[in-house]
Amino acid sequence: MSEFLTTLIVDGTLWALGVFSVLTWSLILIKGWQHWRIAQQDRRYGKAFWAAACLEQAAALDDATGPQARLAASGFAALRGSDGTVHDLEHSWDRQELLERHLRQQIHKERRSLESGLAVLASIGSTAPFVGLFGTVFGIIHALSAISHAASASIDVVAGPIGEALIATGVGIAVAVPAVLAYNFFLRRLKLAGADFDDFATDFVNLAQQNGFRIRPAANAPTVVRGVAFKEVAA
Template identity: 70%
Template sequence: MNEHIQKLIVDGTLYGLVFFSVITWILIIAKGVQHFRLGRQNRVFTKQFWGASNLDAAANLSDTTGAKARLAASGFSALYVVDGESPDLEHSWDRQELLERHLRQQIQKEYESLESGLAVLASIGSTSPFVGLFGTVFGIIHALTALSKAASPSIDIVAGPLGEALIATGVGIAVAVPAVLAYNFYLRRLKLASADLDSYATDFVNLAQKSGFRVSKPVAKVSATQSQGGSAVHVNNQVIGVAA
């Protein structure tokens, strides 16, 4: 292997580690924003939910953002009952089992969303030191090759290549440390968020049991406005008919 290829391998290793570092910090910032928004949205929805007079009132909450809000919406979708409506195949299940099934599926979706990116952080944290060491090995080979070809061997000939080789090791460690720390931190946050959703789901099932696992669907607000010679009927602020 000639010196040019050895030099390219060392340089490629350094560029690869810089790329890993950029990916790491993008994920750290993105996950931080995700968890910050999640915590704020959950706090707002929790306050609104427990402030509702009953489950029917809670089902009419306008706030639908956040993991808990989506979990509640999934639970309500399993409990909705309309008088005179014949149940479909899905709602022919035992209502408690159906509710628990919906909640489990939604918790799994939220877990997968929060877990995204953690595998990348773990991979970068565990492999970066070895990538740096890989560059170090070829840097040393490059230095020894240059030393063997020198007419008068001296430390000056190998100082530069050896310095580059050690830089590769240092960069590999510098990339791995924040990736590992971020992975452990967000894994802990993931476990706390998952436990919080599990606790909320248990409370939701207990509340649903008190209401017989049935919640009435929200009724659309209907208003009539009189116009010249007629009236317009509005449902959810949309005109659905005009009577002369």
Template identity: 60%
Template structure:
């Protein structure tokens, strides 16, 4: 076993572990920012949603972001769709309104879950294999060191300690990479469970609210359009008769 091959393998192992460490901390930073934003959006949305006068007012809340807001948006659009009166003959609309609403909410929750879990598989993989990658570099380095020792014909402490000590660095680096990856993975898994429980409770409450209001919700602006149409009808009813009709009424009265 040549010194060049040993150095290349050990150095490659260390570079791989350093790259895995960079990926780990990048994912921890990205996921940390993601969870901070989700926590902020959930607090803001929950306060505004439950402070609304009714479900109609809640459906028109502006500038709402976050998983809960997107789940609510799917629910509102489903209620509007089922109340539009359009005839549909596909399998998706064979359920009643409540079943369709529940299905759409669950689908959106699964999408949000996929977004929350993105990147966690990488953290789990790095946390699992990094110690073994480091151990591989250590074993290879020790094999090279023992080969060189056998060639030199000396087994003194000065000859053995240096090469073997350098080889053990790979194991230490592997453990140093694995520890934050495992901690980050466990932390975000726990946070995901909290967010998922929040979304699940919110979806159940949303279905109950929709059931309470008969699964009926109007499109934004439909009330103003209906009011305008009503005003037009009233003004038309109050408008005086046209001149030809007026002349005809006068002629009938004169004839009488």
């Protein structure tokens, strides 16, 4: 194998590991920001949702963002759409089944959003050491070729080229470790977020059951004045 090709492979391996490292740290920053942002949004929406006097007021919350807000919006849309009249297959479910179906579909959407990027981290964590080892093999081949041309096997001649060849393996391990740690961390965060979504969906179904799986029109919704709920009575 020519010296040029061997050098090209080793350099290409190091460049590939550099790209892997950039991808890893970019995903760590992006996923970290994503989880921090949704935690803040869910905390803010959760306080507003549970502070509402009734389900109708919770449905009318403004500036509702975040996974739990979208989950609630999907539930409210299902309750408004279940008017008891069957128009097509989509509305042929009973009210509770329709609500649970919408909530389950929204949970799947939120989980897919949180899962994005994890496959890349897992792939980098599992392949980076082998990519580095691949570069090391060709680096050692190049080093042994240089040693044979030097016609000497002294430690001074051998140590330098072999040490340089092992750099690729070290870089591969250095790239893989953050990727694996980040993957495990965000996978754990995904499981916790999924559990929170399931808990919120269960609570939402229970609240909807107390309301007969219906959302009353705004005109009939209770109005809160200084913590006292009452219905407006038309003159």
